[in-house]
Amino acid sequence: MNAPPRIAAPTHAPEAPRLRPDRAEAGALTRLALPIIMARIGLTLMLVADNMIVGHFGAGPLAAFALGLMLVQTSQMLGLGLLMGSAVEMAAAFGRDALDEVGRIWRRALAYALAIGFAGAALSQAAPTIFLALGQEAALAASAGEIAALFGWSLPPVLVYVASIGLLEATGRPYVGVALLIAANLVNLGLGLLLGHGGLGLPALGAFGVTLATLIARITLAGGALAYILLLMPGRQALGRPRWSDHRWADGRRQRRIGYAEGLSLGIESGAFASMTLFAGWAGALQLAAYTISINLNMLMFMVAVGIGGAAAVRVSQARGRGDPAAMARSAATALLLYTGVMLVVGIAFLALPGVFAGFYTGEADLLAVTTPVVAGIGFLSLIDGAQRVVANILRGYGDTWLPTASHLFAYVAVMVPAGYLLALGLALGAGGLILAIALASVLATGLLLARLVQLKNRRS
Incomplete structure (x- = not known):
């Protein structure tokens, strides 16, 4: 009787799942994200319209x-x-x-x-x-x-x-x-x-x-x-x-x-942003109005991150349920690339046409003069602020619930709030200083969350 063929043992360890985007995954994410984005933007549009009328x-x-x-x-x-x-x-x-x-x-x-x-x-x-x-x-x-x-x-x-x-x-x-x-x-x-x-x-x-x-x-x-x-x-x-x-x-x-975890995370972030509104009020009605217009536009763009992040959480969770770490990494990378591509286009539009966007909210020359340069930077802020939300949702898909909450606590309370006070009031940068503080905190939060994502991805290899 012939002996069964021997199967050669692998000569090296299996390759770790790579954070590589995928075209088919992009389509699946888009189909999931679109209704979420539309629903969240629809809720936000009420406040955007209100601010435009009142402005x-x-x-x-x-x-x-x-x-x-x-x-x-x-x-x-x-x-x-x-x-x-x-x-x-x-x-x-x-x-x-x-x-x-x-x-x-x-x-x-x-x-x-x-x-x-x-x-x-x-x-x-x-x-x-x-x-x-x-x-x-x-x-x-x-x-x-x-x-x-x-x-x-x-x-x-x-x-x-x-x-x-x-x-x-x-x-x-x-x-x-x-x-x-x-x-x-x-x-x-x-x-x-x-x-x-x-x-x-x-x-x-x-x-x-x-x-x-x-x-x-x-x-x-x-x-x-x-x-x-x-x-x-x-x-x-x-x-x-x-x-x-x-x-x-x-x-x-x-x-x-x-x-509780998501409520604490959103509550921390919202409470920290409420502090920024208070700082703008201390700087005067004109600075508060300029900050309101700028952050209102950022809030609208943030809903894109909520939609793509929500869809990514679903796709990553489904792959985790199948025990497929490569698909988890693929979904994560595709979500990040998809979000970055969309927001780069938005950022260019804000940078090129800040006066047009500010003009939707006000016709007052004094307010436009303060608001327009701040709005020019909203595209970059939206990219970074939304990125941390996308990565946080991906981590929740990986099953990591409390690390995103801890990163929000550190970045938006321990860093953003004192930085906002210093830049807006201490250095008298007003609304622009507040937007800069939010951007700094968002860069920090995104970096912390990305490091955790890479760690989890490697752990599942």
Whole structure:
């Protein structure tokens, strides 16, 4: 009998998975990222439109509007992070074909959204006192406090929408949320112009009217999402009926645990950025208005990073589930290259046409003179600021939850906040100094996260 052929032993260790982009992976990432980007940009566009309308009332109203939104936005970002665990758990349950479990998770998420939302709304009622305690001048604190007190009531509906869009995305219906956002943005823009400038027999309410319009639009958005899920969504009966047992504290432990890390991360970052808004207010209404316009544009571009990062987290997680480290590295590299390519184009546009972008927000010569040079650097800031978000999401796909949070704590609290104070107030660079401080912190955060990504990639070789 012939002996079986001998298999030669490998002469060297298998090659570590390389961070190389892939064209097919780019297509898969784009298909996943587009609805996420559209949904997040749609939510952000409401505030962009609000700032554009209010900006044409003057630097003073825009400064008050920005300060008022700052307090509410910090609560909102914390809520968005805390609800992230609900989205993850709904997707996992849907993957197991457990639609009744998806329904229970969603109903718990609605309860969390309302609790967080009303807590934030209650905090917003104390806004005038908070702003005075934080050293803002009395007139600005009063105007901004009025905006925050009203805008705070939009927190419950917007978080209900976020919880519901998590269900729609998890069950493969992301474009329903996009359609709802298009409708809500049209309501917001129309009512904002009407209530802000007056018309049809209504008085001009200025920034307060624009805020009221956004509150109405967000209520419409939440109502539309609930109506679709409860009345129109195919297979909705499989989600089950509401029961008190849906809200057992122990059953939501994993849902909350995932949300704590993301909530802390977004809360840290949002709170640090709130400090920058306060510094801009201390520098004066003109600098605060210029900073608001610049960071508003950055916030819009940041949604591209949220979309690509979210898609990358899904692709990396799927590859991890298959035990395929090469595919994990390929997804990570492709996401980074895709994001960099998009943002380089955006950066060139900002660098070439800063006055055009600033002009969307204001026609005041003094404000344009301060804002235009700052806007020119927003493209670079958006590239770096968004890059850390993309890498952080990739790391979460690798299963690393708390390192991104720690890097945010260090870069945006320990570095950005003192650097912003020094550059904006100590060196009197104003809004430009604040943008420079954000860029420095983002470079640091991105470097730390990239180093961790390379470490994890090599560990899985």
